[in-house]
Amino acid sequence: MSYIQFRQSCSDCGEEWNAAFGIVGTTIIAQPPEKCPKCGLKNINKIADGWEWEKSGEGMKITKQDVFRADMRDAGFDPENYVGKNFYRGLAVTVDRGKLQDVIRATKLELQWDSLGKNDLVIYPAGGGS
Numbered sequence: 001m002s003y004i005q006f007r008q009s010c011s012d013c014g015e016e017w018n019a020a021f022g023i024v025g026t027t028i029i030a031q032p033p034e035k036c037p038k039c040g041l042k043n044i045n046k047i048a049d050g051w052e053w054e055k056s057g058e059g060m061k062i063t064k065q066d067v068f069r070a071d072m073r074d075a076g077f078d079p080e081n082y083v084g085k086n087f088y089r090g091l092a093v094t095v096d097r098g099k100l101q102d103v104i105r106a107t108k109l110e111l112q113w114d115s116l117g118k119n120d121l122v123i124y125p126a127g128g129g130s
């Protein structure tokens with residue numbers, strides 16, 4: 001299980017608070033609040049901290065990039081921005097070829113990878129950067 005922690009703020013009253021997603025694989029098991037805990041309105045902003053987000057109706061939806069980042073960090077890898085083949089633009093981990101199975105085991109996301117030289121692979125979520 002992974003947690004993604006971040007801060008939210010309210011457009012209406014200015015309140016700020018900490019929130020988190022809990023995820024198992026790609027399934028969200030805990031959601032951040034969709035209403036301001038102070039005034040109860042729904043104009044919630046996520047405070048920019050480098051996470052990738054998509055707006056989804058009134059709430060927010062976790063992206064493959066969020067899941068990949070959390071899973072890789074949990075497994076001790078260090079995801080970095082990558083612009084690669086297949087028009088991919090997003091997070092990737094660069095590892096020795098021998099670690100491929102470790103990366104695959106660390107996430108339920110479908111992955112793809114590019115060769116970098118003789119021994120290294122750049123591994124990232126399949127199907128684009130979001």
Ligand SMILES: [Zn+2]
Binds near residue numbers: 010012015039
């Ligand atoms: Zn508020």
